[in-house]
Amino acid sequence: MFPTDRPRRLRTDELRPLVSETTLETTDLIAPVFVDATTDERVPIESMPGHERVPLSAAAERVAEVRETGVEAVILFGIPASKDGHGSRAFAADGVVQEATRRITAETDATVITDVCLCEYTDHGHCGVIEADAREDPTLTVRNDETLELLRKTAVSHAEAGADVVAPSSMTDGMVTAIREGLDDAGHDDVGILSYAAKYESSFYGPFRDAADGAPAFGDRRHYQMDPANAREARREVRLDDQAGADVLMVKPALPYLDVVAATRRETDRPVAAYNVSGEYAMLHAAAESGWLDLDATAHEALLSIKRAGADLIVTYFAERVAERL
Numbered sequence: 001m002f003p004t005d006r007p008r009r010l011r012t013d014e015l016r017p018l019v020s021e022t023t024l025e026t027t028d029l030i031a032p033v034f035v036d037a038t039t040d041e042r043v044p045i046e047s048m049p050g051h052e053r054v055p056l057s058a059a060a061e062r063v064a065e066v067r068e069t070g071v072e073a074v075i076l077f078g079i080p081a082s083k084d085g086h087g088s089r090a091f092a093a094d095g096v097v098q099e100a101t102r103r104i105t106a107e108t109d110a111t112v113i114t115d116v117c118l119c120e121y122t123d124h125g126h127c128g129v130i131e132a133d134a135r136e137d138p139t140l141t142v143r144n145d146e147t148l149e150l151l152r153k154t155a156v157s158h159a160e161a162g163a164d165v166v167a168p169s170s171m172t173d174g175m176v177t178a179i180r181e182g183l184d185d186a187g188h189d190d191v192g193i194l195s196y197a198a199k200y201e202s203s204f205y206g207p208f209r210d211a212a213d214g215a216p217a218f219g220d221r222r223h224y225q226m227d228p229a230n231a232r233e234a235r236r237e238v239r240l241d242d243q244a245g246a247d248v249l250m251v252k253p254a255l256p257y258l259d260v261v262a263a264t265r266r267e268t269d270r271p272v273a274a275y276n277v278s279g280e281y282a283m284l285h286a287a288a289e290s291g292w293l294d295l296d297a298t299a300h301e302a303l304l305s306i307k308r309a310g311a312d313l314i315v316t317y318f319a320e321r322v323a324e325r326l
Contacts, residue, residue, distance in 0.1 A: 022308040024300065026070035026326055030113065030273075031319035033066070035059045036079040037096040047207035048278055049285050051317055053079060059100040060107035069323040073111035075167060075315055076100055080121050086129060087121030091153040098161040105162035113165040113194060114158040116151055116179065127170035127224065141223035147172050152182035159188035165247070169196040171224050171237075176244035194273060195246035198234040198260055201225035204253045204279030234260045235267055242268050248313065253277040255302060258309040265310025274306045276316035296325060 010019045036043065036053035043053040054062045063074050078096035080089035089095050097114050104112055119127045128147030147170065155166040166183070168175045176195050183191050202225075226233060234257075238249050249268060251261045252275035261274050284302065288295035299318045306314050316322070 022304060024304050024307055024322070024326065026323040027072055028307060028312070028314055029071050029303075029319040029323060030073045030075050030313060030315040031066045031071050032077060032315060032317060033059070033062055033074045034077050034079065035062075035096055035100040037081040038079060045207070045210065047210050047282055048317060049282075049289075050321070056096060056099055056103070060103045063104045063108050063110045063112075066320055067108055067110055069320045070326070071319045071323045073113060073313075074104075075113040075115060076104075077115050078120060083121055083123040085123060086150065087118035090116075090118050090121040091150060091157045093157060093160070095157065098157055101158060101161040101163050111164050112162065113167050114163045116155045116158065116166050116168040117170045118147070118150060118154070119170075128172060142172075144173050144224075148174055148178040151175050152178045155179040155191075155193075156182045156186045156188065159183055159186065159191040163191060165192040165194050167194040167196065167250070169199060169252075171196065171199050171226065174244075176241045176246045180245050192247040193245070194248040194250060195241045196252055196275075197238045197241040197246065197249040198257075198264065199225055199250075199252045200228050200257065202228060202253050202256070202277070202279075204256065204277050207278035207282045228256075231260055231263065235263055238264050238267055242270060246270070248273050250275060250313075250315070251311075253280060254306045254311070254314070255280050258305065261306065261309040261311050271312040272310055273313040273315065274309070274311040276303065276306060276314055276318065278317060281317040296321070300325070 034053045035056060037056060039053060039055050041055060045051045066074055076097050080096050082089060101112055101114060104110060117127050119125055124130055126142050128142035130142050151168055151172060158166050168179055176193055179193055241249055248271045249264060250273035251257055251264055254274035254276045264272050284295060284298050287293040299322055303314055303316060303322060
């Protein structure tokens with residue numbers, strides 16, 4: 001009349017930790033840092049509570065604050081002093097990310113990952129070279145192969161500044177191959193590539209676009225970022241970047257795409273990363289501010305779910321907050 005198999009036996013305070021299947025560590029987390037060449041002071045990001053743009057002079061100090069929590073890696077995003085049609089400040093030797101990387105690597109022991117894209121640096125806000133008449137016809141997309149050369153130059157300039165890993169995020173076909181060849185030809189064969197292998201054209205990026213000043217001036221990014229309806233396509237994208245030699249494969253966003261994270265884990269033996277994006281961060285904060293959720297408990301559970309789905313690494317705006325409580 002009574003069950004012989006009782007899973008609740010393993011849920012006591014004594015046994016629960018011993019049989020826990022998934023753990024979250026500070027070394028799993030990567031903290032985004034925004035460096036702004038247009039300001040001399042820290043500027044709070046209203047849509048991302050607890051985060052701010054920091055001036056170049058405070059870049060190393062900001063990363064040192066991250067390191068104090070136990071988080072070892074940061075990913076740098078830059079807001080340049082000027083923009084143009086080709087995003088030339090993205091690959092300038094004295095660009096904001098390049099100079100920040102030099103200062104951070106000289107003054108801290110953090111692992112420095114740099115975002116390799118053009119949207120923050122182009123005056124049109126798209127992730128590459130656009131068709132000449134795209135401003136009049138927003139259905140036109142970026143020129144793929146012309147963009148590859150600019151991504152290659154950007155990645156090499158980051159490596160020369162001291163980046164440990166470069167992270168191409170533009171969803172340009174062939175970007176991993178182009179960047180790997182560029183790095184190797186320049187003598188940076190030891191610099192890794194964390195590829196945004198499956199990056200969706202998501203509605204969860206809004207706060208980030210405020211933070212990085214990278215929203216499109218017209219049109220959208222549906223012609224080069226992935227359709228949220230597609231999962232099989234993600235496996236194809238992951239496979240292409242895997243074959244091209246990406247060292248880490250990332251899915252972005254994370255929480256609405258845990259199925260894609262899990263499928264990526266099954267598809268490859270390379271490390272898998274997931275980006276817990278700004279919208280995911282902002283909505284938990286908004287719910288907590290309304291008294292509907294416990295922010296710390298919910299943030300930890302969200303990151304644990306991403307890890308459980310198969311991610312080895314998580315880029316998250318919760319990195320410092322969660323790390324302090326682990």
